[in-house]
Amino acid sequence: DQQVKQNSPSLSVQEGRISILNCDYTNSMFDYFLWYKKYPAEGPTFLISISSIKDKNEDGRFTVFLNKSAKHLSLHIVPSQPGDSAVYFCAASVAYKYIFGTGTRLKVLA
Amino acid sequence: SAVISQKPSRDICQRGTSLTIQCQVDSQVTMMFWYRQQPGQSLTLIATANQGSEATYESGFVIDKFPISRPNLTFSTLTVSNMSPEDSSIYLCSVVEGRGLFFGEGSRLTVL
Known part of the structure; x- marks a missing residue:
């Protein structure tokens, strides 16, 4: 049972444009959500998070949106840069249990 | 956030042997986890490493x-x-700070 899903395995975006990565979850008990970026042969790097009491959190070029009624979150990267090319994982958490999505490979084209 | 160091960063191992991965954190942390990422897959929790007591394992582990x-x-x-070839994965140590989860660089094991 996949509790956290990232339905797009890959995404290509032109440099300077917006990248939108999506994540869906099924468990309404999740109360904290995180996004990570991962390069090959490295550990995941934390990017941004959001609590379930909020619907938006922004940090520089990264914004996370949470739609609790739809059980959906998204990560917006504006403007996208070639260095953003990596695999992005979303994660959902309750009681310090973290469940990860399957990842979306983002390629930013110069 | 805490600095998390893992050793070895990568290794190639023979079938039937065992390998121990070390995780060192630069500050005291209560919650520490071990994850695995098999090729092309998501991150899967192996176990919670409990200080002074036996680890708590997830279903399937x-x-x-995987002694911890x-x-x-x-x-x-x-x-x-x-080890068998199916154990070829990246093994990741992680710690909790606040509500965030932070990872080490990972240990990439290849089993021949």
Whole structure:
């Protein structure tokens, strides 16, 4: 049972444009959500998070949106840069249990 | 956030052997986890490393195959025992700070 899903395995975006990565979850008990970026042969790097009491959190070029009624979150990267090319994982958490999505490979084209 | 160091960063191992991965954190942390990422897959929780007591394993993972030690609040080891090619993965140590989860650089194991 996949509790956290990232339905797009890959995404290509032109440099300077917006990248939108999506994540869906099924468990309404999740109360904290995180996004990570991962390069090959490295550990995941934390990017941004959001609590379930909020619907938006922004940090520089990264914004996370949470739609609790739809059980959906998204990560917006504006403007996208070639260095953003990596695999992005979303994660959902309750009681310090973290469940990860399957990842979306983002390629930013110069 | 805490600095998390893992050793080895990568290794190539023979079938049937065992390998121990070390995780060192630069500050005391209460919650520490071990994850695995198989090729092309998501991150899967292996176990919670409990300080001073036995680790808590997730479904599908057992102590005989993945023994874990956590002698203090800054250090843990994960052993992958009697390895087979299916154990070829990246093994990741992670710690909780606040509500965030932070990872080490990972240990990439290839089993031949």
